Amino acid sequence: MRTHATAICSSALLLLAVSAAGGEEYLLRFKPTPDSTMRMTQEIEQDIRMEMGAMGSREARSEIRIDSTQKVLPGETAGVTRIDQVMDRITMTSREGDNVLVSFDSTQESDDEAARTLGMLVGKTFTLELSELGEIRAVGGFEQIWNELEAEAEPAARQILQGVKQSLNEEVFRQMLQAALPAFPAEPVAIGQSWDHSADLRNPMFGTMKTATTFTAEGEDQSGGERCLRLGVAIDLELDFDSELLNQLAAASGGEMKVEVGDVTSTGTMCVALTDGVTVESRIHQDLEMKMDIALPNQPAMQMTMAMSQLVHQTVER
Numbered sequence: 174m175r176t177h178a179t180a181i182c183s184s185a186l187l188l189l190a191v192s193a194a195g196g197e198e199y200l201l202r203f204k205p206t207p208d209s210t211m212r213m214t215q216e217i218e219q220d221i222r223m224e225m226g227a228m229g230s231r232e233a234r235s236e237i238r239i240d241s242t243q244k245v246l247p248g249e250t251a252g253v254t255r256i257d258q259v260m261d262r263i264t265m266t267s268r269e270g271d272n273v274l275v276s277f278d279s280t281q282e283s284d285d286e287a288a289r290t291l292g293m294l295v296g297k298t299f300t301l302e303l304s305e306l307g308e309i310r311a312v313g314g315f316e317q318i319w320n321e322l323e324a325e326a327e328p329a330a331r332q333i334l335q336g337v338k339q340s341l342n343e344e345v346f347r348q349m350l351q352a353a354l355p356a357f358p359a360e361p362v363a364i365g366q367s368w369d370h371s372a373d374l375r376n377p378m379f380g381t382m383k384t385a386t387t388f389t390a391e392g393e394d395q396s397g398g399e400r401c402l403r404l405g406v407a408i409d410l411e412l413d414f415d416s417e418l419l420n421q422l423a424a425a426s427g428g429e430m431k432v433e434v435g436d437v438t439s440t441g442t443m444c445v446a447l448t449d450g451v452t453v454e455s456r457i458h459q460d461l462e463m464k465m466d467i468a469l470p471n472q473p474a475m476q477m478t479m480a481m482s483q484l485v486h487q488t489v490e491r
Contacts, residue, residue: 196363196364197363197364198361198362198363199361199362199363199390199402200360200361201357201358201361201362201450202305202306202357202450203254203303203304203305203306203307203357203450204254204305204450205245205254205256205449205450205451206245206449207245207246207247207254208244208245208246209244209245209491210242210243210244210245210491211242211243211245211451211489211490211491212240212241212242212243212489212490212491213240213241213242213243213258213487213488213489214238214239214240214241214487214488214489214490215237215238215239215241215485215486215487216236216237216238216485216486216487217235217236217237217238217239217483217484217485217486218234218235218236218483218484218486219234219235219236219237219481219482219483219484220232220233220234220481220482220483221233221234221235221479221480221481222479222480222481223477223478223479224477224478224479225475225477226475226476226477228475231269232269232270233267233268233269233274234267234268235265235266235267235268235275236265236266236267237263237264237265238262238263238264238265239260239262239263240260240261240262240263241258241259241260241261242258242259242261243256243257243258244256244257244258248302248310249302252304252305253302253303253304253310254302254303254305255300255301255302256300256301256302256303257298257299257300258298258299258300258301259296259297259298260294260295260296260297261295261296262278262279262280262295263277263278263279263291263292263294263295264277264278264279265277265288265291275288277291277292279291279292279295286327286330289327290322290326290327290330290334293321293322293325293326294318294322297314297318297321298314299312299313299314299315299318300312300313300314301350306356306357306359307356307357308351308356309347309350309351311347312343312346312347312350313343315342315343315346316342316343319334322334345374348372348374348375349374351372351374356370362390363390364390364391364392364393365389365390365391366389366390367387367388367389367390368387368388369385369386369387369388370385370386370388371383371384371385371386372384380412380413381412381413382410382411382412382413383410383411384408384409384410385408385409385410386406386407386408386409387405387406387407387408387409388404388405388406389404389405390402390403390404391403391404391405391442393447394444396444396446396453396454397453397454397488397489397490399446399447399448399453400446400447400448401444401445401446401447401453401454402444402445402447403442403443403444403445404442404443404444404445405440405441405442406440406441406442406443406455406457407439407440408439410437410439412434429468431465431466432463432464432465432466433463433464433465434461434462434463434464435461435462435463435464437459437460437461437462438458438459438460439457439458439459439460440457440458441455441456441457441458441485442455442456442457443455451489451491452487452489453488453489454486454487454488454489455485455486455487456484456485456486456487457484457485458482458483458484458485459481459482459483459484459485460480460481460482460483461479461480461481461482461483462478462479462480462481463478463479463480463481464476464477464478464479465477465478465479
């Protein structure tokens with residue numbers, strides 16, 4: 174199974190070109206410029222098709238945009254960088270054919286409870302502390318965000334947030350984000366050279382995940398008017414979907430749920446500025462298949478399959 178984990182702070186590599194026999198090499202280090210500010214835009218296009226047996230099939234397309242500000246600060250210890258990130262605006266549109274299912278803009282008032290809850294994320298800050306080799310030493314702010322969302326949410330949304338909060342604590346977030354960010358090699362890399370990073374994590378919401386990421390230095394490029402090093406990205410992810418949260422919800426209703434996740438392909442590129450290592454652009458495409466068997470009391474058993482295709486395009490302005 175392959176997936177792309179959005180690189181929240183992958184825009185913090187320092188690429189130092191050094192002379193070497195046989196061509197130019199690049200030393201990869203997580204070392205962004207202190208006290209600098211960047212504006213990140215993530216655009217997600219998602220197509221989902223669901224087959225629900227006797228209930229027929231449904232197709233939906235969603236477009237999501239997230240605008241964020243990142244502030245780079247020195248860490249409390251040598252060799253560690255702190256990133257403070259805050260979401261400034263979230264927009265989302267979801268359609269089934271010509272029918273608009275969801276239309277949301279965090280800058281506008283909404284009568285939809287789910288949209289209002291999503292909008293509460295705007296203005297909230299979380300932090301990451303990373304070593305020069307890209308190792309996430311600590312995360313912060315998530316517990317406070319959950320507490321604030323829970324206090325501000327409507328009663329129905331508050332119950333959902335309480336369950337999510339129990340499953341997604343700060344250590345789980347650290348593991349998930351580390352799986353998305355590779356630990357960089359100690360030695361310089363040349364064009365055409367690849368390096369790998371793997372991680373295992375247990376997530377109460379999704380189950381056990383094993384990731385194996387391969388990055389390949391493909392060549393120099395241009396993006397946003399900057400010279401950059403283009404990296405090919407491929408992430409293999411094996412997911413044993415054994416969600417404690419969903420199992421608890423199913424058990425509470427007297428039923429059970431079985432989920433199987435098929436192969437997912439995820440490939441793309443990242444363009445890393447040669448001046449300071451900021452990832453000025455990335456583009457990752459992902460395909461996923463999932464099968465669900467649902468059994469509830471006094472209801473016929475239902476089998477559902479879902480196919481999802483997703484494109485994530487990320488840019489950074491400075």
